[in-house]
Amino acid sequence: MAYEKKVNELNLKDTELCLGLPGRTEEIKEEQEVSCVKSNNKRQFEETRDEEESTPPTKTQIVGWPPVRSYRKNNSVSYVKVSMDGAPYLRKIDLKTYKNYPELLKALENMFKFTVGEYSEREGYKGSGFVPTYEDKDGDWMLVGDVPWDMFSSSCKRLRIMKGSDAPTLDASL
């Protein structure tokens, strides 16, 4: 197949972009930004995933591709799924449309018709039985509101609004 032959001919090592002094290639391996595409991105990806369990899988990136100005990329959507315990189907929201936690929580409240209670750093959400949680890049479930907004919006992969008795209170886990 011309497809595979083509990519095998591309000698990737020679043309690999390296932003640093020569000789630092080992250290830079973690952040793979290759200028030439690797074939079968997904397949190669899965092979290495078993070996490197400690580092979360990163997207294979090609510099400047697709050719969209970064100005425009900042405005693109980044949808995350939102589930609420007991709701028949999931929703999706674009985190980029919110600038802070109050805006997000208000939108969630409107979407699922509930109220979220008061947040405190010590005790989490109290007063309503609904607890907004999210899954981050490492696959851990976290309480919405603990980290600064920007950190949250870039690491949030999905949201889950836990309800009622399903929502463990913080003291119960101690």
Added chain:
Amino acid sequence: MALRLPSKVLKHILSFIDSNEDRNSVSLVCKSWFETERKTRKRVFVGNCYAVTPAAVARRFPAMRSLTLKGKPHFADYNLVPDGWGGYACPWIESMAAKSPYLEEIRLKRMVVTDDCLERIAASFKNFKVLVLTSCEGFSTDGIAAIASTCRNLRVLELRECIVEDLGGDWLSYFPETSTSLVSLDFSCLDSEVKISDLERLVSRSPNLKSLKLNPAVTLDGLVSILRRAPQLTELGTGSFAAELKPEAFTKLSKAFSNCKQLQSLSGLWDVLPEYLPALYSVCPGLTSLNLSYATVRMPDLVELLRRCSKLQKLWVMDLIEDKGLEAVASYCKELRELRVFPSEPDLDATNIPVTEQGLVYVSKGCRKLESVLYFCVQFTNAALITIARKRPNLKCFRLCVIEPFAPDYKTNEPLDKGFKAIAEGCKDLRRLSVSGLLSDKAFKYIGKHAKKVRMLSIAFAGDSDLMLHHLLSGCESLKKLEIRDCPFGDTALLENAAKLETMRSLWMSSCFVSFGACKLLSQKMPRLNVEVIDEHPPKTRPESSPVERIYIYRTVAGPRMDTPEFVWTLHKNPEIGVSKLAIK
């Protein structure tokens, strides 16, 4: 004795000729025509700021009133040109300040502009009227304030997609307190808030204002109050459309828009909520240009808007429009000339791109005047390309970005050679072409053979060998700009077609297989080309035959440039690298 046209008569004739291409031809006829032409040219265009010195331009065109300059290569838009490469506006401004003080208009694209530069412009050109900066960087809002406060005859101030150090919204208050001659103001790329009262007052005292593009920090309330003061606008870029929906807000907005009876162009619409779209319905029938590419609006709200835009000539939209939205465009927007469909999730891994080749086929069939296309989608077919070429032989600009590199025709698994052959052959007036998807050398043989009017060609992840480049350089007669990335070709074709490069403005190649040795050889052979090797690693650390990261080659009468950063290697700058011992096989 040969008859000569008296220069007064020639001068009069030339006053009707605006096109610089025509003027360039005129200037080649004979010395006296050259002289008359140069003394009467008012609008000067320099496509590559390193192709000629500012002094030479000022000397040749003493009547210059408008200067347009372009700096970095186009691929700089996609982060392929490292920061600090060049494209500095200052030397030009310095030179013009001294030699062309009557300059009234400056338009810069992809250049580095500093606050000092802007202050110099403000101080040096007494009758300064127009400043348009597109994709520029290096300045702050202080520089803008200097322009606003000093240029008393300022008509146009447009910052288009610039990267500006935003020190706050005060700059707006620097416009003179008396009435201004502003016709167009675009600050859509600035981040911080401007005081609405400052903006209201400025608009109120700018009776000639026709075009206003706000930044996302301007709220809906702000927009309403501006529109009330400027119902004469023909072009509007809104601020952010995200606000809590209150019934009164909606009515006010609707009313404000319905009073803008001359509105032809609409853009901005950041974060627009679908509930607010009906406020725009009243202006739709008059719109000729609509930029929804920042609006995450979906179907069917999009169709409700677009079906009212029967006069639309230019539409920029996100792929959220889906194929069925494009089908609607094909049936309602019969005047459409330009379509751009941008990806809402511009990631390589995105699998959910909701437009397919079918969307573009619909528009090609339904919109007879379509001549310019930019389309992003995941995959394509030869059949679709063939249909598009057959239906729209009048295409002038066709840029297709199949996001999946090396993606073949997904129905037949063949390369997209046949499809692009149809485009090159069928669209005889094609001036700009971007290809993508799986393409063999054959595709480029067809393009070289048929695309005789193509001036700009962009290629990524394509071809099999050197033949690809050879076909293009030897075939495309009108080629002026060629930009290539990640294609497996090397030195031979480049060196064999060296002479062609002097007929072009520039050639960009990155992540290909051009060796440093070939660059040196080319540089030695062709003294009127600047051959720049842009590489983070010094060429000395690798064998001469190993590929360089990027090369940028352009014709120039200015000689080698003196402002190269450390990662740009040229034979002139690095003569210690010496004569090539490499034999070309």
